[in-house]
Amino acid sequence: MGTTPGFVCSHHHLYSALVRGMPAPPQTPTNFLEILEQVWWRVDTALDLEMLEWSAKLGALEALKSGTTAIVDHHESPNAIEGSLSVIADACAEVGVRVVCSYGVTDRHGPDGATAGLAENERFIKDGGRGMVGIHAAFTCEQATIDAAVGLAEDLDVGVHVHVAEGFTDAGSGAALARRSKENWLLVHGVHLPDGLSFAGMMAHNPRSNMNNSVGYADPKRFGGRVVLGTDGIGADMLDEFRLAFVKLREDNVTTTPQTPWNWLENGWMLVPEAEADEVTWNYPTMDPWHLAYTTGVHPIDITVEGEKVLDNGVTTKVDEAEVRAKAAEQAKRLFAKL
Numbered sequence: 187m188g189t190t191p192g193f194v195c196s197h198h199h200l201y202s203a204l205v206r207g208m209p210a211p212p213q214t215p216t217n218f219l220e221i222l223e224q225v226w227w228r229v230d231t232a233l234d235l236e237m238l239e240w241s242a243k244l245g246a247l248e249a250l251k252s253g254t255t256a257i258v259d260h261h262e263s264p265n266a267i268e269g270s271l272s273v274i275a276d277a278c279a280e281v282g283v284r285v286v287c288s289y290g291v292t293d294r295h296g297p298d299g300a301t302a303g304l305a306e307n308e309r310f311i312k313d314g315g316r317g318m319v320g321i322h323a324a325f326t327c328e329q330a331t332i333d334a335a336v337g338l339a340e341d342l343d344v345g346v347h348v349h350v351a352e353g354f355t356d357a358g359s360g361a362a363l364a365r366r367s368k369e370n371w372l373l374v375h376g377v378h379l380p381d382g383l384s385f386a387g388m389m390a391h392n393p394r395s396n397m398n399n400s401v402g403y404a405d406p407k408r409f410g411g412r413v414v415l416g417t418d419g420i421g422a423d424m425l426d427e428f429r430l431a432f433v434k435l436r437e438d439n440v441t442t443t444p445q446t447p448w449n450w451l452e453n454g455w456m457l458v459p460e461a462e463a464d465e466v467t468w469n470y471p472t473m474d475p476w477h478l479a480y481t482t483g484v485h486p487i488d489i490t491v492e493g494e495k496v497l498d499n500g501v502t503t504k505v506d507e508a509e510v511r512a513k514a515a516e517q518a519k520r521l522f523a524k525l
């Protein structure tokens with residue numbers, strides 16, 4: 187059977203695991219900003235720490251069952267900020283998945299919300315947590331908040347994890363922030379960044395999310411060798427995202443080979459190098475990109491993380507999958523009742 191290292195989901199929102207099947211919003215969103223307002227910003231204000239715990243366990247479990255052993259998460263829960271990153275990190279550890287946490291700082295909930303978000307990033311990282319300083323996006327932050335987050339990341343010697351130019355709304359402010367980026371930053375989307383804009387760090391491409399939100403095509407080839415693949419909260423099946431990234435490239439240019447999106451997938455090991463030592467055995471004989479680009483239903487059988495077998499013949503060893511799914515379903519009900 188084929189083997190690979192563990193894959194990295196380079197941009198995720200683990201709290202999305204509970205949101206599938208949520209009640210329809212009061213008004214049907216007609217553009218990206220309305221999707222944020224009608225769906226995500228109603229969801230994130232309703233989250234509490236118990237919901238976060240089970241959403242993270244379910245998200246981590248689904249990642250593992252897709253061969254993804256590391257997640258770079260971007261989190262927001264404005265009414266449950268303090269301690270949130272530890273809840274997510276502990277939940278992932280319980281399942282056996284590596285996680286890099288960040289709290290997305292924003293001024294959408296006033297200056298106190300921004301201060302609490304900064305404090306949560308600082309608390310988590312100073313306590314020894316694996317993290318980056320999160321910023322939601324430049325267009326939802328005051329300049330002073332952005333400056334404070336950038337300064338905090340420098341003080342803590344970690345990168346900034348931020349959405350840039352996902353929609354038109356953030357084109358100008360996102361580009362301005364991207365120009366300030368450093369080598370250890372993780373920028374996300376970059377759909378509306380101008381060609382040739384100079385930035386440092388990595389750019390997370392999330393093809394399924396971009397299509398789902400109708401924000402346009404990021405055309406990540408223009409970012410050179412700095413592209414990584416994320417899901418933006420729609421699961422963590424990186425072979426699936428690779429296949430989607432590939433056909434999107436082919437739609438533009440039929441001479442594209444699967445090596446391009448495969449390189450994006452492998453670039454995830456620049457963000458979480460330890461995952462390259464994880465061992466995944468698959469139910470398919472060859473893990474060649476040309477095969478995988480056209481083969482669905484490829485799943486891991488066994489996974490070893492840090493010397494510990496966390497998936498054994500398709501079964502999670504550290505948590506009971508049925509229990510995680512049942513508890514997460516209860517929390518989803520609680521969440522939907524609050525919307």
Ligand SMILES: [Zn+2]
Pocket residue numbers: 197198199260349374418419
């Ligand atoms: Zn995102």
